Amino acid sequence: MTLEQLKQAKEQYDVNGYAVYPNVLDKSLIQEAAEHIDWLMKHNPDLRPENLGHTLMADDPFWVRLISDDRLLDIAEQYIGPDIALFASHYISKPPFDGRPVLWHQDGSYWPLEPMNVVTLWLAVDDSLPENGCLRVIPGTQTMELQEMKTNTKTANVLESEVDPALVEEDKAVDLILRAGGVSVHHPNVIHGSEPNHSPLRRCGLTIRYIPTSTKITIPQWPSAFLLRGKAVPGVNEYVPFPKYVEGKHMPFRGCKNWA
DSSP: OOOHHHHHHHHHHHHHHHEEEOSOHHHHHHHHHHHHHHHHHHHHTTGGGGGGGGGGGGOHHHHHHHHHHHHHHHHHHHHHHHOEEEEEEEEEETTTBBBBOOEEGGGGGGOOEESSOOEEEESSSSSSGGGGGGGOTTTTTTGSSSOOOEOOSSOSSSSSSSOOOOOOOOOGGGGGOOOOOOOOOOOTTSSSEEEBBBBOOEEEEEEEEEEESSSSSSSOOOOOOOOEEOOOOOOOOOOOOOOOOBBTTTTOTGGGGGOO
């Protein structure tokens, strides 16, 4: 993207609570990410593919390599500055015909962060389209205070909770259509969700929650607290070391020997 396009994306985020960046990562890295989903499912057969969360990251060199890619960090830096850490990351992979919805919610309502200075990058591992359950956003709701999420287990859904439906003006929802390798960015307060996947196409997205090193993770020994760029702020967070690649134990990837 040109500097003007980057500026326009940030301006859109400031007004609407989200922005879209097409063609961020190359096809070969996205193919590795797609293979990573299959590898994770093979090694975690008890998990739904929508629930491959941050607790798996501490011993996964490829995952840390992916979220620390400079092209992603360059986008994050526009929103939170040059000193960047990871809070969490989560693959939400909706299988064909059976992918579960994510009900309307605000991310920040779930997170142990002080202050709530955080930005989410949503990386499309597959093409993300209305028919396979793409991300949907209610523009402008980033100005709404964080609400307590309400339990909802009446129908199968990823988070088993939702924001009060009375607060959702669904007729204003925008589909964030992305081709594989594209990225959307959204605010922790913006109301968003996604429909189930009844199509023959898998829909996988990787959420990446970046924080400035001045934001504190209030739960100690957080398993995905990685320092990714810049400097730590003394006394705020304890960061975990990057995992080392071990042949036969971890998924091989381009450059994996540099992680050994």
